Amino acid sequence: MTDASRLAAFDAVPVIDIASAEDPAQRPALARRMTRAAEEVGFIYITGHANSPQQLDAVFDQGRAFFDLPDDEKRRVDLRKSPHFRGYLGLLERGNDPTFKGNYLEAFHVAQDLPPDHPDVGARMPLRGPNLWPAEPVGFRQVVYSYFLNTYGVGITLLELFAEGMGLPTDFFTRHYARSIAQLRLLRYPQQDDPSVELLARAHRDTGVITLLYQDDTGGLEVENKAGEWIAAPPMRGAYIINIGNTLQFWSGGRLTSTNHRVRNRGSGAPRYSLPFFMTPDYDTAVRAIGTEGDADAPSFHVGDQMLRTYRRIWPSVA
Structure with missing residues (x-):
């Protein structure tokens, strides 16, 4: 699943303005450009999306204020209190894998916020339920969840563009996002x-x-090219950096590239903040490589089962 056969010896991550996705005349060229970058690099800066630099700054401000709270305040929304892996994760905390040492970071997890009377909540569907929201800082829930919804919309647009750029129906991927288990991490x-x-x-x-x-x-952030060189992917104000994951590489039959990357310690004298948003499809999605959908013997995997195993392995759990 992680063989990157189309990876190129790129020397920079491409920057693409996706505002033309709203223009039917320009959209086909944009879809082809996005797909080529996903094939050859696997990482893409995008501008022209739904979140302004000011909105992005506001999410960082809320995240800083939350992480600066005393530990006992953050523990009021501890991840262990959620069966859906929502809420606060502390330094070096880990799940049921004794070989995993934990990550040197703090996190706050958000997903689609479902009310108690939602059918998925009543059915106790894994990874589908309410978020845990802190009482402080003021405005945290509104700012962070608005950001979640906007970013989810950007993700849908990107998946449509990749499908169109590969000559597939626009909803080839997004038809599997009616009950998504996408996750935002601060x-x-x-x-x-x-x-x-x-x-x-x-x-x-x-x-x-x-x-x-x-x-x-x-x-x-650094990205590895085909020649084994590490290429810097520095911050660009107002721009997302998008990368292809192993699941989409497999789903695309190896056409789109999941690329090796790392974060180097710059010794900046300050904490580092980031906002990764993982565009995961519906829990019950069974992923097969393009062209093998009708082959019962072709390799496949269940998205929800895979994610639940991964989360339990690396994060504390109530179950």
Whole structure:
């Protein structure tokens, strides 16, 4: 699933304005350009999306204010209190995998916020339910959830463009997003001044479909090209950086590329904040490579089962 056969020896991550997605005359060319970048690089800066720089700044402000709260306040919305892996995750906390040492970061997890009377809540569907919201800081819920909804809309547009750029029906991917388990994480990497700590995040490929990342000015993100060179992907105000995950590489029959990346410690003297949004489809989606949908013997996997196993392995759980 992680073989990146179309990866190119790129020397920079491409920047693409997606505002023309709203123009039927320009959309086909945009879809082709996006798809080519997803094939050859697997990472793309996008501008012209639904969240303004001011809105993005507001989410960072709320995240900083939340993470600065005393520990006992943050623990009021502890991840262990949610059967759906929502809420606060502390430093180096881990799940049921004894070999996983935890990550040196704090996080706050958000997904689609379902009311108690929603059918999925009544049916106890895994990963579908209410969020945990802190009482402080004031405005946190409104700002963060508005951001979640806007970013989800951007993700839908991107998946439509990739489908069209591959010559598939517009809804080839998005038809599997009626009951999505997409997740937003607000992350804070504590200040790390020790020069012997080279990486804040080890080299890895994302497991999901696409990730929409907004990063603060600290920087440190690097992407590996076909030649094995690490290419800087510095912060760009107002721009998301999008990357293809292993699931979409598999789903696209290997056409789109999941690319190795890491976060280097810049020794900035300040914490690093980022906002990764994981565009995960419906819990019950069974993913098969394009062209093998009718082959019962072709490899496939169940999205929800895979995500639930992963979450339980790396994060604390009530179950």
